[in-house]
Amino acid sequence: MVQVAIMGYGTIGSGVAEILAQNAEQITNGCGQDVALKYVLDLRDFPGSPVEDKIVHDFSVIEKDPEVSVVVETMGGLNPAYPFVKASLLAGKHVVTYNKALVAAYGTELLAIAKEKNVNFFFEASVGGGIPIIRPLYRCxxxxxxxxxxxxxxxxxxxxxxxxxxxxxxxxxxxxxxxxxxxxxxxxxxxxxxxxxxxxxxxxxxxxxxxxxxxxxxxxxxxxxxxxxxxxxxxxxxxxxxxxxxxxxxxxxxxxxxxxxxxxxxxxxxxxxxxxxxxxxxxxxxxxxxxxxSGAGKLPTASAVIADIMEAVENADHNVPLGWTSERLTIADQKTSVHRYFVRVEGSGEELEQKAAAAFGGAEVVKLDSLTDEFALLTGEMSEAAYAECAAAFEKTAKIRQRIRAEF
Amino acid sequence: MVQVAIMGYGTIGSGVAEILAQNAEQITNGCGQDVALKYVLDLRDFPGSPVEDKIVHDFSVIEKDPEVSVVVETMGGLNPAYPFVKASLLAGKHVVTYNKALVAAYGTELLAIAKEKNVNFFFEASVGGGIPIIRPLYRCxxxxxxxxxxxxxxxxxxxxxxxxxxxxxxxxxxxxxxxxxxxxxxxxxxxxxxxxxxxxxxxxxxxxxxxxxxxxxxxxxxxxxxxxxxxxxxxxxxxxxxxxxxxxxxxxxxxxxxxxxxxxxxxxxxxxxxxxxxxxxxxxxxxxxxxxxSGAGKLPTASAVIADIMEAVENADHNVPLGWTSERLTIADQKTSVHRYFVRVEGSGEELEQKAAAAFGGAEVVKLDSLTDEFALLTGEMSEAAYAECAAAFEKTAKIRQRIRAEF
Known part of the structure; x- marks a missing residue:
């Protein structure tokens, strides 16, 4: 039997507890053993709830209990999620989280600790809610x-x-x-x-x-x-x-x-x-x-957390290679990014339209019957820097009301 | 290093060889070791092709070579795919196939042999070509x-x-x-x-x-x-x-x-x-x-085969639980399946329309201006048996030209 602790009994945490109970048969069959909820960490009590007798207020109870092998972080935010998750990994426990802020801010460090301690740090639910996307990326x-x-x-x-x-x-x-x-x-x-x-x-x-x-x-x-x-x-x-x-x-x-x-x-x-x-x-x-x-919602998101718990159980004895190293990816300056642009221009008249179209390198003019004080342009592909230059020059003549990147 | 054999150098088999070469860096990084193509089994020779020196015509070369740990079946059909795959599994080799006919006909037996021999039988590419679907079902x-x-x-x-x-x-x-x-x-x-x-x-x-x-x-x-x-x-x-x-x-x-x-x-x-x-x-x-x-096509389908090869390498020492047992699923009689129906009726006139609508329990009538010798019905939900009964009774009056199940 595998013992799990949930940290944070909000929407997602209570959803995880609910699925552990409701889909116990599927989960047991899938894992080849029972997965039992031992603790729920929350500042509040939940009298009358199904987890009433599992509530603890002190993280160290979970950290120090060798029976707990999987810790689920559903508190959100960075504090105390970050220190609790880090401590759980350092204590040799697998951690599953839905917390995109935590993964985006501290993922590199937490992945490295998980690898070092030969446990797993999984975060399928952090992107796309219930949609399998993190796992397809590293499995498929x-x-x-x-x-x-x-x-x-x-x-x-x-x-x-x-x-x-x-x-x-x-x-x-x-x-x-x-x-x-x-x-x-x-x-x-x-x-x-x-x-x-x-x-x-x-x-x-x-x-x-x-x-x-x-x-x-x-x-x-x-x-x-x-x-x-x-x-x-x-x-x-x-x-x-x-x-x-x-x-x-x-x-x-x-x-x-x-x-x-x-x-x-x-x-x-x-x-x-x-x-x-x-x-x-x-x-x-x-x-x-x-x-x-479903990119959000209690049960879809909790379902992705459950998939991570099951993956942790299946790979209890080793770190599944996934994620990234501390080598920093260079993101190119957005000015060099290339798009088409949908541009709305204040004013009307054929002369202005022609001027505007020319100002953006021969853009297509789009007009609505219902709007007489403006028209729109669809440019060809150009870098953000080139667009900004064209726009700055053109704005000496007329006002641009809107600019939306276009892909069609 | 892992040594792979491909059986069948047709569209998909050559695609697998191509990706093994072209994405070698990704594959090596993902597996933590090189994945090398040792043999290609085909009745033909391929002089001048990149696999020219790997071609073998005799399956037993692959079967008996202990260095080959993963066999890729891209022959299609049941014979000799079935005996070759079975023999490969019995020889303690992992098998990856894209062959839906093989999986649908012999999957139960092949999955059981793989389990018994503690190897893997993977078939992601058999459904949906390049779309990850088999693995999300058992992993996510x-x-x-x-x-x-x-x-x-x-x-x-x-x-x-x-x-x-x-x-x-x-x-x-x-x-x-x-x-x-x-x-x-x-x-x-x-x-x-x-x-x-x-x-x-x-x-x-x-x-x-x-x-x-x-x-x-x-x-x-x-x-x-x-x-x-x-x-x-x-x-x-x-x-x-x-x-x-x-x-x-x-x-x-x-x-x-x-x-x-x-x-x-x-x-x-x-x-x-x-x-x-x-x-x-x-x-x-x-x-x-x-x-x-992409549900088909050389490279998308071969990409799914590659994902299976990598999963086999990662789980080289054990059988990943997936698939099904020999317990036979009972599929309900299709007559009990419930749908709406789109039905085209020969003839015209309000009287016939009303009769037709009534014959199917109050269906909605749909008419096209361009067609004067027929009209259509949209029924409510009913079982296939109930539909058949209504249709048989109504066909004493008029002819039904078409029946398509509807879900909207």
Whole structure:
């Protein structure tokens, strides 16, 4: 029998306890032995709950109990998650976490400690919630040279963008609705500014390259400036706008960035709507694969934690090679990243349109019947530096209202 | 160093040799040691090819060479694939295959031999080509109770249906085009009659339930009766028609079948077009996940074979638990399977429409302006037996031209 401790009895932690009980038969069959919950660490008590008699308030009880071989970290945040996880690994216990902030900030060190102590540090649930993506990267695609990873990695922003697209609503109105439904935090900054997506694409990029990625190196733009007017153009163009986290390793340099992107209907991620996540992986032999599912939520996320617990049980006696080393990945300057751009220009008239199109190297002009005081451009591919130069020159003549990267 | 033998130097076998050479660095890093190709078994010689000096014509060379620890079967068919694979396992070698016919027909026995000899029998490439699906089932979802697997599992039929949908072409015309492009065999029966999909859903169902599935128990209907007229209705209804292999384990019985299904735009598999495959997996905790990618093709399929080789190297000293036992899964009589139905009726006039709608328990009538000699019905959910009874009774009055299962 394997004894497990859960640290943090919030949404995900209670979900893990629930699945351990409800799917006990599948888990026992899969592991060849029972997996029992011994402790739940939380500051609170949970009288009347199924884990009432397992609650402990002192981490050292778990740390010092040799019967506990797997520790599940579902507290979130860095403190005390980081010291507790580190201490658990140093005590020779396997650790499973869903905590992307922890993995993005301290993954390199924690992976190294796990290797040294011959235990495992698993974090499938930290990216894509219930979607298997971390494990496919190290179990199924490790013979591939990964050329690109692009993901819709944040359910809250995808819900907001989907609603704006389908209902023509404003960002502010949909954000409020998402908050009322509990899909968005009262302080939504981490989601809508792209910070959550940034940490996730940093983890995926590190998995794909085997090198440490500092998420602060990744250019990050959120969705707060996307408006209902943008979606009117998108509708006319047969496109949509999604928040992408992307890394590209197909050239001499690695580019990585988070930004809203206008994409067409034939993009594999176009149909990833609402709170769902989708992750596209391009390998040099495999071509393009896509993984889709529930990117968040209690049970889907807890299900990914359970898969990690089972992998730890199966590999109880050795460290499964995965992750990255302390060698730091160089992310190319975002100015050298190449895209098309959707650009909205204030004003009207054929003369201005022609000037604008020429200013961006012969862009295509897009007009909406319903808008007479502006028009839009679709540029060809150019670097961010080249775009910025064109835009600065053109803004001496007219005002640019919007700029969204485009891939279609 | 690990020594590998490839049996069969056709499309997939040569793809495996190509990736072993081209991605040697990734493979060596992933395995912690070199993986070298020692033999290629084929009846032919390949003078001038990169494997020229590795060709052997006699299987016993591979069987008797203790240096060969992994045998890759890329011959296809059952003979001599089956005796060679069996002998390789009995000789204590790991076997990797892409051969769905072999796995569907002899998987139970081969898995048992692998277990007994403490080696591995892996077959990721047998379903979904390059898409990781077998491994996610036993590595990521083994703590889940799988409630449903539905896949677009055959690229040839998906190419044909996509073309019919987008171009309004007839089945016969698109089949010919697919044959000319090399996407369809000269004898296309295995694809268009659904036999290929049947073997693949049998393998997935066995993986999900842990029991042996006889593919002959799975009700199988192909796409040869789907016409351009069906797609005219589909277009009006905002739907498409896809060939699904499905198994459902969410009730007391297991249902499994292969058939064309009319689905709506919000179905996760709706956007799986052309030669791509997509596989939807529903777990009791995870909810719905979907895996998408290249379901066939030399390098994607060979990439999945490479992943299996690497898994065999990593687990060289033990049998990884996966697959199914010899306990036979009972598939419920297809007559008890419940669907909606899209039904085309010959004739016209309000009286006939009302009679037809009533005959199927209050179905919805769908009419096309361009067709005056027929109309269609969309029934509610009913068992196949109930549908057959309604249809038999109604056919005393009028002729039914088409019946397609519907899920939207």
């Amino acid at each position: 695609l490790k013979g591939e040279k990964i050329l690109e990873i692009t993901g819709i990695l944040n359910g809250t922003t995808n819900f907001i963008l989907t609603k704006m697209d389908k209902e023509g609503a404003s960002f502010e109105a949909v954000l409020k609705e998402a908050q009322d439904l509990g899909y968005a935090e009262r302080n939504p900054e981490a989601d809508v500014e792209g910070y959550d997506t940034c940490r996730k694409i940093a983890i995926l990029t590190a998995m794909a390259t085997g090198k440490e990625v500092n998420y602060e190196d990744i250019s990050t733009e959120g969705i707060t400036k996307i408006t209902d007017v943008d979606f009117k153009y998108a509708d006319k163009l047969g496109t949509s706008v999604k928040l992408f986290g992307t890394s590209r390793m197909d050239g001499a340099e690695v580019h990585a960035w988070v930004a809203p992107v206008m994409i067409g209907k034939d993009h594999p991620l176009y149909a990833v709507n609402d709170v769902f996540n989708g992750i596209l992986v391009k390998g040099n032999m495999l071509g393009t694969s896509m993984f889709y599912g | 979802l083994k703590g889940e109770k799988i409630l449903e697997i539905t896949g677009i599992l055959n690229g040839t039929t998906n190419f044909i249906l996509t073309k019919m949908d987008k171009e309004g072409a007839s089945f016969e015309a698109v089949l010919k085009e697919a044959q000319d492009l090399g996407y369809a065999e000269r004898n296309p029966e295995a694809d268009v009659e659904g036999y290929d999909t049947c073997r693949k859903i049998a393998i997935l169902t066995a993986m999900a339930t842990g029991k042996e599935v006889n593919y002959e128990d799975i009700s199988t209907e192909g796409i040869t009766k789907i016409t351009d007229v069906d797609f005219k209705y589909a277009d009006k209804l905002g739907t498409s028609v896809k060939l699904f292999g499905t198994s459902r384990m969410d009730g007391a019985e297991v249902h499994a079948w292969v058939a064309p299904v009319m689905i709506g735009k919000d179905h996760p598999l709706y956007a799986v077009n052309d030669v791509f495959n997509g596989i939807l997996v529903k777990g009791n905790m995870l909810g719905t996940s979907m895996f998408y990618g």
